[in-house]
Amino acid sequence: MIDPAELARAFDRPTHGPLAGVVVADFSRVLAGPYATMLLADMGALVVKVESPGGDDTRRWRPPVRGDESTYFLSVNRNKFALSLDFADAGDLAIAHRIVARADVMVENFRPGALARFGLDAASVRARHPSLIVASLTGFGSGAGAALPGYDLLAQAASGLMSVTGDPDGPPTKVGVAVVDVLAGLHAAVGILGALHARERDGEGQRVEVDLLTSALSGLVNQASAVIAAGASPGPLGNAHPSLAPYEPFATADGTLVIAVGNDRQFAQLCEALETPDLVEDARFATMPARNAHREILHTLLTEALRARPAAEWTARLRDAGVPCGPLNDIAGGIRMADELGLDPVVTAGPAESGVPTVRHPIRWSSGDLDYSKAPPERDADRDRILRWLAADSA
Template identity: 40%
Template structure:
């Protein structure tokens, strides 16, 4: 039995933060009903590439769910929404606050129908702010872009939508906490998750440096603001990242690579000195490491337990022995028999391990069966089909 077996999640979210949250809950055994418009989650069309009719983007965050496609604005769908709310342990959405009341989905309305439901709203700036939230914008306004990129270049966004993904994970943590508290209170609660808050939170030590040091954060490119050497180096045949976390590791690093003089140099004896003399030390290391092969550096540093790793491409990482050892690529088939590979769950639970139970659904694939489960009559379903306010496939 999965950890969240018996938990029903009604998922009104789209794009990435919300779907990523609910996919993690689904991986853990929750029943997730993905409620979409009759035209579907925008990401279904965000391609190429596609597998069958679905984009790779959509596929990354929607496994282990069922799809119910309805027009939420249609009056004759309101009783369907009410039935879903009554069924729910968790309701999650990422609508603008101004849209919620008209849809019958603001917290007061939901709570009056089902007081035990955990209600999670994901937004850009909080559930009282109507500004739209997009990962790229939040990376900019939260300060994340200002510390990302080359030291002498323009600010860069991170190559994946990290604010969306962290927001989804924070939402999952909040939902699990609220479910645990409900075991005591028997009452649900509202969870307000903002991308902006998540963007600030993931600044972590950088934000702490600014709050404590009262100096603006700088871009360090592939270096670290507080630790040296902790960066990318070019080798004779590629690139490698070396992360020397303490003075013992620095001493072992130098001796392993034949840089004993640098281990004894008084300018570099402690991490604080190495940070102060960053430019001098890094120049010396770069000039020496560029003549060594990547494998030679990896081999020598692994002997003395100094953390390091090659810079892989995404394809190389997905094909790495570590990826398969950790079961991080799951394989199934789409509705048309095409092979479908997905990045697996990083959660490893000895008694309730996440697994692939069902492929990401086609739009409205489960509309008929979900409506029947909710007690909607055949005549009502036919009427809604004729009106175009539901979609089935």
């Protein structure tokens, strides 16, 4: 780690924060790696984003755009300092090595083996810098799956996630966001934090490996457990749940209401609020396994009752009765709801007058030490500042 005061002078980084003083050499691009390094940057780490001369691929993934910048890129690159390097150029490669030499953590998601010819592979850099933590993200591991391309869609398909997503009579469906990349990014951030803690104890760095396929299987939680532990064969249920009923959207007099009943007590409370006490006494619905076995008829009976009133009226009534329920929002509605609940979901990265609105870091610390001081960087925007910092270290 570097004295946070030094980084504050060189980069205007915060001197307080969970990771103040930690330097991250970020050689990752697209989503999983950049998401992980953005979370670290929010916590105060100095993240030096090294891009190819053409820039991160997501700079060109458009529409939509804000100004002339891809909103995809903006979503995962705040608080970073960027420079572009061509590893085929000896001078640029030397700069890359100097950045790694100053780093606590290196993050990369190149094809396994691709960095070896530049001496930037995990084995080479860790041999020179034993305290360095190298986090490598791949699609399907660094062994037999090394040659397989690491795209989220391929991981969703290969893991089985798509097989349990969508309507029962429809085709397998991908999730509407690159959720496996996000999971892998979270896993990488957790692994890096664990490795930093271990280094504090024993002084040694280590390699942290995360692959999309295992991240997806871990994220399948109960669905994967059903296969591994019970030999089940889960399939798509639309918006229903494989183990809980009722646990899905329902039509009301004027819109959709989501009801999430997790136990028999909540089901009884639901029936009381709907003025359908006979459903509680019906043997078909008396227990959760029974409700699952008769979920179609239960859905029909509940919908008949719910169509009598508008969604807002049902929401108030069911919440008063202790029944978990809520609206079916679009993304803008989800942001508004979070704002109304005081969760402050949107922050500005960079100066208030010229910064970029973005979803805040998802974790809160009682210290409040989170940083949003720097907007996502333009390509090669911080080259001079980074080179001055490296030169000062070698002077």
